[in-house]
Amino acid sequence: MAYINLLPWREEAEKAKQRAFFSVLTAVALSAFAIVFLVNQFYQMRIDGQVARNQFLKNEIQILDLRIAKIKSLNEKKKELKKRTSVVEQLQRSRNVGTQVLDEIAKIVPNGIYLTRLEKQDNSLNITGKSESNNHLANMIREIERSDLFDDAVLESITSNDAKSKLLSDFKMRVRIKGLINLNSVKSQGGS
Secondary structure, X not given: OOOOOOOOHHHHHHHHHHHHHHHHHHHHHHHHHHHHHHHHHHHHXXXXXXXXXXXXXXXXXXHHHHHHHHHHHHHHHHHHHHHHHHHHHHHHHOOOHHHHHHHHHHHHOOOOEEEEEEEEEOOXXXXXXXXXXXXXXXHHHHHHHHOXXXXXXXXXXXXXXXXXXOOOXXXXXXXXXXXXXXXXXXXXXXXX
């Protein structure tokens, strides 16, 4: 006799195929999810590492900025100290200026010139006197220009007074003293 299967075998085969398809589909979805999760974790770790490196660099930059600010303040203090030491050195050099000026005046004043008044104002010296001739004054100006202490001799006036003496003429001269500092500027620098 012929064997006839009356059971719904096609439906069961179809259900088995569907179960296999869904299990493969689930396995593919789970593996895709796992791959996406792993890729996401990998890039998240790289992003976190870069953020940590950036934060480290920011912290180091802040430390270096503080050091730069300290260096700038130290450089300013160094400049201020250099200014002060230069002022002290100039004061030290100009300490004996009075005796040096008188000694140099004795060297540069030729015969025939008579000084009546010496007046010091800041770093200049006003000289008033009498001269027997203009040649003596010219010689004195040449000596001043050769001097190590004096500079920029300016003859302000030569006047002859006929009533007193025909031989002597009055003169006024201004001379700059080299290397002498202005005490007013020293006080203003020291106070700042």
